Amino acid sequence: MKKIFFLLLAMVIITQSLYSQTNEKFNHYKSIADTIIKTALRERKGYELLRELCEIGPRLSGSENSLKAIYWAKEKMIEAGFDSVWLQPVMVPHWERGEKEFCGVYNNSKLIKQLNLLALGGSIATNPEGLTAAVIEIKSFKELKLKANDVKGKIVFFSRPIDQGLVNTFAGYGSTVDQRLYGAIEAAKFGAVGVVIRSLTTKYDNVPHTGVMLYVDSLPKIPAAAIGYLDSDFLSEQLKQNPDLLLRLKLNCKTFNDAQSYNVVGEIKGTDYPNEIIVVGGHFDSWDVGCGAHDDGAGCIQSFEVLDLFKRLSLKPKRTVRCVFFTNEENGSRGGIEYGKFAAASSEKHIAAIEADRGAYTPVGFNVDSDSATINKIAEWLPVLERAGIEWVRKGGSGVDVSKIKNAKALLGFVPDDQRYMDIHHSANDTFEEVHPREFELGSAAMAVMVYLLSEEGL
Amino acid sequence: MKKIFFLLLAMVIITQSLYSQTNEKFNHYKSIADTIIKTALRERKGYELLRELCEIGPRLSGSENSLKAIYWAKEKMIEAGFDSVWLQPVMVPHWERGEKEFCGVYNNSKLIKQLNLLALGGSIATNPEGLTAAVIEIKSFKELKLKANDVKGKIVFFSRPIDQGLVNTFAGYGSTVDQRLYGAIEAAKFGAVGVVIRSLTTKYDNVPHTGVMLYVDSLPKIPAAAIGYLDSDFLSEQLKQNPDLLLRLKLNCKTFNDAQSYNVVGEIKGTDYPNEIIVVGGHFDSWDVGCGAHDDGAGCIQSFEVLDLFKRLSLKPKRTVRCVFFTNEENGSRGGIEYGKFAAASSEKHIAAIEADRGAYTPVGFNVDSDSATINKIAEWLPVLERAGIEWVRKGGSGVDVSKIKNAKALLGFVPDDQRYMDIHHSANDTFEEVHPREFELGSAAMAVMVYLLSEEGL
Numbered sequence: 029m030k031k032i033f034f035l036l037l038a039m040v041i042i043t044q045s046l047y048s049q050t051n052e053k054f055n056h057y058k059s060i061a062d063t064i065i066k067t068a069l070r071e072r073k074g075y076e077l078l079r080e081l082c083e084i085g086p087r088l089s090g091s092e093n094s095l096k097a098i099y100w101a102k103e104k105m106i107e108a109g110f111d112s113v114w115l116q117p118v119m120v121p122h123w124e125r126g127e128k129e130f131c132g133v134y135n136n137s138k139l140i141k142q143l144n145l146l147a148l149g150g151s152i153a154t155n156p157e158g159l160t161a162a163v164i165e166i167k168s169f170k171e172l173k174l175k176a177n178d179v180k181g182k183i184v185f186f187s188r189p190i191d192q193g194l195v196n197t198f199a200g201y202g203s204t205v206d207q208r209l210y211g212a213i214e215a216a217k218f219g220a221v222g223v224v225i226r227s228l229t230t231k232y233d234n235v236p237h238t239g240v241m242l243y244v245d246s247l248p249k250i251p252a253a254a255i256g257y258l259d260s261d262f263l264s265e266q267l268k269q270n271p272d273l274l275l276r277l278k279l280n281c282k283t284f285n286d287a288q289s290y291n292v293v294g295e296i297k298g299t300d301y302p303n304e305i306i307v308v309g310g311h312f313d314s315w316d317v318g319c320g321a322h323d324d325g326a327g328c329i330q331s332f333e334v335l336d337l338f339k340r341l342s343l344k345p346k347r348t349v350r351c352v353f354f355t356n357e358e359n360g361s362r363g364g365i366e367y368g369k370f371a372a373a374s375s376e377k378h379i380a381a382i383e384a385d386r387g388a389y390t391p392v393g394f395n396v397d398s399d400s401a402t403i404n405k406i407a408e409w410l411p412v413l414e415r416a417g418i419e420w421v422r423k424g425g426s427g428v429d430v431s432k433i434k435n436a437k438a439l440l441g442f443v444p445d446d447q448r449y450m451d452i453h454h455s456a457n458d459t460f461e462e463v464h465p466r467e468f469e470l471g472s473a474a475m476a477v478m479v480y481l482l483s484e485e486g487l
Numbered sequence: 488m489k490k491i492f493f494l495l496l497a498m499v500i501i502t503q504s505l506y507s508q509t510n511e512k513f514n515h516y517k518s519i520a521d522t523i524i525k526t527a528l529r530e531r532k533g534y535e536l537l538r539e540l541c542e543i544g545p546r547l548s549g550s551e552n553s554l555k556a557i558y559w560a561k562e563k564m565i566e567a568g569f570d571s572v573w574l575q576p577v578m579v580p581h582w583e584r585g586e587k588e589f590c591g592v593y594n595n596s597k598l599i600k601q602l603n604l605l606a607l608g609g610s611i612a613t614n615p616e617g618l619t620a621a622v623i624e625i626k627s628f629k630e631l632k633l634k635a636n637d638v639k640g641k642i643v644f645f646s647r648p649i650d651q652g653l654v655n656t657f658a659g660y661g662s663t664v665d666q667r668l669y670g671a672i673e674a675a676k677f678g679a680v681g682v683v684i685r686s687l688t689t690k691y692d693n694v695p696h697t698g699v700m701l702y703v704d705s706l707p708k709i710p711a712a713a714i715g716y717l718d719s720d721f722l723s724e725q726l727k728q729n730p731d732l733l734l735r736l737k738l739n740c741k742t743f744n745d746a747q748s749y750n751v752v753g754e755i756k757g758t759d760y761p762n763e764i765i766v767v768g769g770h771f772d773s774w775d776v777g778c779g780a781h782d783d784g785a786g787c788i789q790s791f792e793v794l795d796l797f798k799r800l801s802l803k804p805k806r807t808v809r810c811v812f813f814t815n816e817e818n819g820s821r822g823g824i825e826y827g828k829f830a831a832a833s834s835e836k837h838i839a840a841i842e843a844d845r846g847a848y849t850p851v852g853f854n855v856d857s858d859s860a861t862i863n864k865i866a867e868w869l870p871v872l873e874r875a876g877i878e879w880v881r882k883g884g885s886g887v888d889v890s891k892i893k894n895a896k897a898l899l900g901f902v903p904d905d906q907r908y909m910d911i912h913h914s915a916n917d918t919f920e921e922v923h924p925r926e927f928e929l930g931s932a933a934m935a936v937m938v939y940l941l942s943e944e945g946l
Contacts, residue, residue, distance in 0.1 A: 066652030193525035195876060195929065230925060390849070390904045392878075417654060419851075419878040445849045445904060447925045466689060466906045470654065 054411060057484070061415045061477045064337055068473040073340075074333035075465045077104065078326060078388075082319040082460035088149075089313035089356035089363075090122030090287040097312065098290050101328070101353055105294035108336050112297070115290035118366045120356040122287040123150055125316055126280030129253060130158065131224070133266060134274040143263065144256035145224070146236035146317065146455075147279045148208060149359050150243070151252040154222070158278035159183070159251060161221050165267050169206065169214050180219035183275050186211045187226045187264055189257070190450060197230055197450040198386070204228050208239050212252040222277055223252040226260035231451035234258040238315050239454045240359045251279045289313075291363045295350035296335055298483065304347040305371075306482045307381035307436070308334050308475055311357030311364075311429055318458035322449065326463055326471070327384030327442075328353045333472040334479050345483035347379065354429040357385070361428055368432030378436040379487045382475060383427025387452075389444035390467045391417045391474040395424025397431070398438035402487055406438065409481045416474035437487045442475055513870060516943070520874040520936045523796055527932040530799075533792035534924045536563065537785060537847075541778040541919035547608075548772035548815035548822075549581030549746040556771065557749050560787070560812055564753035567795045571756070574749035577825045579815040581746040582609055584775055585739030588712060589617065590683070592725060593733040602722065603715035604683065605695035605914075606738045607667060608774065608818050609702070610711040613681070617737035618642070618710060620680050624726050628665065628673050639678035642734050645670045646685045646723055648716070649909060656689055656909040657845070663687055667698050667713070675706040681736055682711040685719035690910035693717040697774050698913045699818045710738045748772075750822045754809035755794055757942065763806040764830075765941045766840035766895070767793050767934055770816030770823075770888055777917035781908065785922055785930075786843030786901075787812045792931040793938050804942035806838065813888040816844070820887055827891030837895040838946045841934060842886025846911075848903035849926045850876045850933040854883025856890070857897035861946055865897065868940045875933035896946045901934055 068074070081101075087094040098115065105113040131145035165185045166172050172179065186207035190200035211223045227237040234256035243249045255263060266273055292312060298304060310327025314320020331351040338345060355363035371378050382394075394413075396403045400423075407421040425431070426439035433439065444467070452458040527533070540560075546553040557574065564572040590604035624644045625631050631638065645666035649659040670682045686696040693715035702708045714722065725732055751771060757763060769786025773779020790810040797804060814822035830837050841853075853872070855862045859882075866880040884890070885898035892898065903926070911917040 065654060069654070070650075070652045072651075191529075192531075192925070193529045195524060195528070195874070197925075390906050415654070447849050447929065448923055464907055466651070466656075470906065 057412045057481065058415060060343070060480060061412050063341060064476045064480065065416050065473040067337060067341060068333065068469040068476070069466060072465050072469055073336065074329045074472045075468050077332070078321065078329045078463060078468065079460055081325050081329060082321050086316045086319055087312060087314045088316040089120040089289050089358070091316070094289065094313060098292055101292045101312065105292065105332065109339055110294040110296055110335055113294040116293055116366060116370065118289050118291060118355050118362050119286045120289040120362050121360050122284040123359065124282050124284065126153070126282055129280065130278040131253065131255065132276045133263060134276060135270060140266065141262065143259040144234045144236050145253050146238045147281045148241035148252045148254060149238055149315065150241050150283070151279060151281055152249050153279045153281050154251045154277055158276050159222050160274050160276045162272060163267060163275045165264055172214055172218065176218045179215065182220055183222040183224060183277065184211065184215040184220045185224050185263060187260055189226055190228060190230055192230060197446045200230065201228055201450055208254065209242055212241055212250050213244055213247060216247040216250050220250060222250050224275070224277070225254050227254045227257050229257055229450055229455070231457070232257055235455045235457050237453060237455040238317060251277060253277065253279060289355040291355055291367055292353040293350060294335060295348055296338055296345055298347040299344045300346040301486070302348050303376055304486065305376045305378045306347055306349050306479055307352055307378060307430060307433065308349070308479055309352035309354055309429065310384045311355070312353035313356050313358050315358060315454050317456040319460065321458050321460045321463050322387040323453055323458055324357070324385045326388035326468060330384050330388060330468065330472040330475055334476040337472065337476045343480065347483045347486065349479055349483060357428055361432070364429030364432040368434060371433045372435055378433050380438045380440060380482050381426070381430035381433045381436045382440040382442055382478060383430040384442040384471065384475060385427050386442065386444055386446060387449040388463050388468040388471050389446065389448060391444050391471050393418055393420040393422065393443045394478060395426060395441035395443055396421060396438055397424065397426045402438050405487065412481060413474065413477055416477050417470055418474050440478070442471065444471055516871045516940065517874060519802070519939060520871050522800060523935045523939065524875050524932040526796060526800060527792065527928040527935070528925060531924050531928055532795065533788050533931045534922070534927050536791070537780065537788045537922060537927065538919055540784050540788060541780050545775045545778055546771060546773045547775040548579040548748050548817070550775070553748065553772060557751055560751045560771065564751065564791065568798055569753040569755055569794055572753040575752055575825060575829065577748050577750060577814050577821050578745040579748040579821050580819050581743040582818065583741055583743065585612070585741055588739065589737040590712065590714065591735045592722060593735060594729060599725065600721060602718040603693045603695050604712045605697045605776065606740045607700035607711045607713060608697055609700050609742070610738055610740055611708050612738045612740050613710045613736055617735050618681050619733050619735045621731060622726060622734045624723055631673055631677065635677045638674065641679055642681040642683060642736065643670065643674040643679045644683050644722060646719055648685055649687060649689055651689060656905045659689065660687055660909055668701055671700055671709050671711040672703055672706060675709050679709060681709050683734070683736070684713050686713045686716050688716055688909055688914070691716055694914045694916050696912060696914040697776060710736060712736065712738060748814040750814050750826055751812040752809060753794060754807055755797055755804055757806040758803045759805040760945070761807050762835050763945065764835045764837045765806055765808050765938055766811055766837060766889060766892065767808070767938055768811035768813055768888065769843045771812035772815050772817050774817060774913045776915040778919065780917050780919045780922050781846040782912055782917055783816070783844045785847035785927060789843050789847060789927065789931040789934055793935040796931065796935045802939065806942045806945065808938055808942060816887050820891070823888030823891040827893060830892045831894055837892050839897045839899060839941050840885070840889035840892045840895045841899040841901055841937060842889040843901040843930065843934060844886045845901065845903055845905060846908040847922050847927040847930050848905065848907060850903050850930050852877055852879040852881065852902045853937060854885060854900035854902055855880060855897055856883065856885045861897050864946065871940060872933065872936055875936050876929055877933050899937070901930065903930055
């Protein structure tokens with residue numbers, strides 16, 4: 029009886045001691061988290077760096093400007109005192125928009141209205157004199173098949189808008205982006221000579237949104253472009269009144285030979301487990317309109333700021349923390365693929381990789397792509413993460429680039445609020461002014477806290 | 488043995504049946520919630536109504552414009568087909584800014600710079616020729632006491648900024664607002680002749696923010712105003728170089744006799760428990776700069792839209808749903824107090840009252856001021872509420888106006904994201920353009936779902 033009593037007593041003491049150790053550890057983490065958050069919010073260093081980046085202009089991979097930004101980024105990492113900084117060479121597609129496009133609506137060869145239009149990324153040009161054809165409005169590939177006989181020789185106008193009724197704007201985007209990605213392929217199957225789409229946007233304005241489009245070699249390549257939302261309404265209305273009106277389309281884009289580009293990589297070596305790697309990154313390329321402030325200059329600079337906060341606060345990570353600015357996410361993912369190959373061949377152990385590519389809005393959560401035990405382990409850190417506004421950790425997709433790191437234990441996607449993102453995505457609306465300093469810095473802080481915990485705890 | 492077996496079997500069946508009933512009920516609620524959300528986000532009726540309201544201009548209670556808005560609101564409720572619509576008379580303070588203020592920094596009677604300045608709500612005017620005095624910069628009431636001997640005959644410049652390091656901007660505001668509220672009282676104690684404060688803002692711009700300030704009869708009343716953030720920096724810098732510089736201040740404000748105003752009330756009668764009341768509201772008055780779009784035109788129109796969504800969707804609430812546009816929250820809370828008296832004297836049973844007065848940003852949660860059992864009951868609805876982006880239900884404060892309904896079972900505060908709110912609060916920045924349609928409508932929807940659940944389930 030006495031033995032049992034002492035055994036029980038010992039168990040109680042051990043349990044309490046473990047509990048109080050965990051408690052103490054978490055209190056320590058919370059205090060570090062608060063310091064990280066306060067520093068980010070007060071100093072706004074990343075935000076000011078994003079301003080500088082945006083002044084360089086858009087960064088479509090393969091462009092001169094993109095290289096300028098890449099060298100700038102490398103210098104910034106060196107200035108920040110990261111332990112190693114390097115450029116990882118990647119060959120990328122090189123497409124240029126050329127001279128500004130033209131799109132006119134004609135009735136009996138009289139110009140009714142010029143429409144705001146932007147070639148889709150990867151589109152071929154029209155003939156120099158432009159492409160003039162009748163237009164057929166189509167809402168879906170299903171409807172396209174039903175109207176297969178009416179498409180030949182025409183420009184197909186895919187006009188299905190993002191469903192504003194969906195709370196998650198990425199879901200809305202996801203259910204309309206087929207028009208942009210595959211519209212030219214599907215329309216070409218039935219003899220269309222061109223494709224225009226209603227811009228994929230949640231904003232009822234007239235700023236056209238671009239984005240990548242695809243061809244297949246087995247079908248004729250036809251020019252493809254996006255029309256501003258309001259002008260899409262206009263075109264739709266006009267077509268109801270006069271189905272015979274003509275659209276004249278002049279695109280001047282050109283695809284060149286692949287160009288030299290680079291992922292920009294910087295790291296702080298881990299003190300205890302230098303061979304265990306935590307990647308945090310975004311894609312450094314942007315479309316060639318606006319300046320890719322949210323998409324994804326912000327995600328890159330926030331990732332930079334994670335490491336920079338460690339430096340500013342003299343936090344020495346136990347595991348190696350590496351930020352990667354991936355090149356060419358928008359039209360090829362070559363940067364992500366290249367890094368993935370490097371990770372696969374490396375003797376390093378990638379324990380986690382976090383991607384920030386959903387805009388720099390108020391942090392909400394982290395998606396984790398891993399096994400349940402790992403997700404649960406990360407979810408246990410919520411009491412610390414919530415200091416930076418993180419409401420949840422749940423199973424979910426990470427991001428286009430880090431998902432190429434197939435051998436990482438956990439792939440994470442940083443999830444901010446998304447209500448405003450599709451207003452500006454891939455358009456001239458994506459400017460520095462659309463980024464809110466506190467939202468941006470809270471994002472940097474949330475990621476820094478996550479990276480700090482990963483570095484301390486491992487996976 | 489057989490008996491026990493059948494008893495256990497019966498229990499299992501009853502439990503399963505209850506579980507499946509609850510499940511079915513919640514699935515039904517989720518489907519209603521989804522319909523509410525989709526309708527709000529797709530139709531944007533409330534958002535367009537807010538545009539109309541903002542075109543009327545600012546609505547400081549006691550002003551002509553405020554009455555114009557009140558009559559407009561009554562008409563809108565009647566047009567929407569609410570069962571009853573009425574104006575509840577309230578006498579309110581009547582303060583006017585008068586002609587635009589002037590504030591100049593002088594060195595040896597030479598004007599160095601004119602500063603962006605706005606009288607605080609309730610301030611007295613200066614003499615017609617203006618008040619000219621030396622300035623002393625003070626960070627806190629504690630410092631004021633320490634420098635008591637240096638204050639006499641001077642203008643006190645309270646310059647403590649909102650701590651950007653705090654994640655919650657209301658916490659930042661709360662820890663600096665003493666300067667605005669009590670600055671004139673505290674400074675007058677030591678013989679100061681005027682008070683200027685650094686604008687309470689999270690935005691590093693030069694737009695001054697006003698807000699209510701207080702006097703006590705036992706002390707001299709001295710003029711009080713807010714200076715734009717950047718001009719506050721300027722003044723601070725200048726004072727370091729030349730502590731003898733003079734500030735000339737000219738305020739032209741005036742307090743008139745109390746004026747007639749009204750709460751605007753509209754309701755949909757409950758089908759089953761018409762005597763049980765669920766209030767949802769905001770305050771209809773605003774400051775006299777900007778147009779009170781977020782503060783709190785949005786909260787009112789979102790509350791209106793809760794009822795309007797019920798009408799549009801032919802949802803008949805079991806309990807009476809009442810929207811209240813409270814008057815005079817900004818400088819007296821007379822509307823809230825009047826409604827509270829009415830509720831106390833009424834034979835109706837107020838089961839819940841929700842206040843929306845934290846801007847129309849992306850919904851995050853609901854604060855509930857009630858007993859634990861009630862809070863837990865509401866928290867059980869999270870699987871339904873989260874369809875509209877609600878992440879949590881927790882114990883917390885409701886709002887200035889509904890907190891006057893002392894006999895309500897539960898007082899709720901609708902909590903949206905707050906990162907941008909203090910940028911615009913009480914300033915010319917608070918315009919319709921700052922309101923995002925999706926964020927606004929998601930807020931309407933979140934409140935409508937909460938009101939729907941309260942109406943179905945009771946408390």
